[in-house]
Amino acid sequence: MNSKIKSNSNLTYKICTKCVMDTSDPDISFDDKGVCIHCSNFENNQKNNWFRGEEGETRTANLVEEIKKEGVGKEYDCIIGLSGGVDSAYLAYWGWQYGLRMLAVHVDAGWNTEMAVKNIENICKKLKIDLITEVIDWDDMRAIQKAFFKSKVVNQDIPQDHAFFAALYKYSTKNNIRYVLNGYNISSESALPLAWRGNNAMDVVHLKAIYKKYGDKKISSYPFLQVWKMRLFYRIFHNLKIVSPLNLMDYNKNVALETLKKEVDFIDYGGKHHESVLTRFQQSYFLPTVYGYEKRRAHLASLIMSGQMAREEALKELEKPLYSSEVEKNNDIEYFIKKIGLSRSEFNQIMSTPPDSHDNFPNQDRFNEKLDSISAFFRKIIR
Numbered sequence: 001m002n003s004k005i006k007s008n009s010n011l012t013y014k015i016c017t018k019c020v021m022d023t024s025d026p027d028i029s030f031d032d033k034g035v036c037i038h039c040s041n042f043e044n045n046q047k048n049n050w051f052r053g054e055e056g057e058t059r060t061a062n063l064v065e066e067i068k069k070e071g072v073g074k075e076y077d078c079i080i081g082l083s084g085g086v087d088s089a090y091l092a093y094w095g096w097q098y099g100l101r102m103l104a105v106h107v108d109a110g111w112n113t114e115m116a117v118k119n120i121e122n123i124c125k126k127l128k129i130d131l132i133t134e135v136i137d138w139d140d141m142r143a144i145q146k147a148f149f150k151s152k153v154v155n156q157d158i159p160q161d162h163a164f165f166a167a168l169y170k171y172s173t174k175n176n177i178r179y180v181l182n183g184y185n186i187s188s189e190s191a192l193p194l195a196w197r198g199n200n201a202m203d204v205v206h207l208k209a210i211y212k213k214y215g216d217k218k219i220s221s222y223p224f225l226q227v228w229k230m231r232l233f234y235r236i237f238h239n240l241k242i243v244s245p246l247n248l249m250d251y252n253k254n255v256a257l258e259t260l261k262k263e264v265d266f267i268d269y270g271g272k273h274h275e276s277v278l279t280r281f282q283q284s285y286f287l288p289t290v291y292g293y294e295k296r297r298a299h300l301a302s303l304i305m306s307g308q309m310a311r312e313e314a315l316k317e318l319e320k321p322l323y324s325s326e327v328e329k330n331n332d333i334e335y336f337i338k339k340i341g342l343s344r345s346e347f348n349q350i351m352s353t354p355p356d357s358h359d360n361f362p363n364q365d366r367f368n369e370k371l372d373s374i375s376a377f378f379r380k381i382i383r
């Protein structure tokens with residue numbers, strides 16, 4: 001086993017007395033009452049950035065006013081990325097309620113379920129939102145996704161997420177839009193451990209380094225986010241503002257889902273992030289099998305922290321198998337293998353080798369430091 005891969009094998013099993021996070025998070029720690037670091041982090045930090053009640057309403061009104069002011073004289077007030085998931089769908093509904101003129105961007109990286117496509121169509125049609133669907137070249141996408149699978153790094157979402165960010169940036173600048181609506185919410189995403197997340201998907205240096213080691217073809221049109229563009233163009237010249245309105249309300253996923261079902265005929269996927277077959281395969285098979293990480297555990301823990309679920313209920317939920325049947329599991333595996341272009345024996349061989357670590361690849365931070373020193377050097381010469 002790679003020494004840099006974090007392992008919890010040295011820890012004796014322990015589960016938080018307040019939520020359901022346990023020693024499957026290799027970095028977890030507990031206080032003398034057995035309460036985990038995620039619970040205390042939620043109480044001491046994250047909760048302070050989640051504005052409910054009157055304070056949330058005031059902040060929402062101010063934000064909407066700012067966004068609308070920025071949109072004066074333009075075709076759109078803001079841009080929103082639609083994945084087909086509940087959070088971004090509800091965010092679109094929120095924007096519609098406040099009369100925001102939104103441009104929706106969806107990235108088709110080849111893994112959408114039919115339900116997700118239908119949901120996105122319904123949202124945009126019913127709420128009269130203009131939609132751009134960016135289709136990523138499948139040969140490129142498959143090659144990058146396959147390389148990531150071969151590496152077995154924790155963050156298998158990087159190829160999809162990177163393309164998603166690239167499209168958002170591209171269309172926001174193209175349409176001169178400054179506000180990006182983001183579906184991140186403390187309500188259901190507060191407890192995700194760092195070790196389970198892996199590296200940042202925006203980091204092109206990291207993505208390319210993993211591809212260089214495990215990839216097998218020349219990439220032709222996959223949208224890499226360039227470092228200089230990220231640093232200079234988007235951040236400084238264009239001054240993009242990424243906002244998370246779901247943290248300005250008492251956001252409750254169940255209520256959101258019911259509202260969406262009623263208002264935009266939203267179809268329930270019956271599980272978090274199951275709008276994409278790939279995400280389902282990764283969360284229900286890959287991560288639990290390779291790392292012992294069950295993302296639903298962190299999700300349920302977040303719901304407990306935000307008062308949306310009782311601990312008992314979450315524990316019961318965790319007793320259920322990740323797939324309702326072996327057939328369902330095998331279907332996902334077969335689908336993945338076929339789609340990505342592997343044979344069963346290649347798949348088995350990859351699954352039996354130890355995973356590589358994100359730490360074994362360079363990242364943008366080091367590159368940024370280099371860029372800083374290069375520009376400092378040039379400033380000296382010019383002077």
Ligand SMILES: [Zn+2]
Nearest residue numbers: 016019036039
């Ligand atoms: Zn806890």
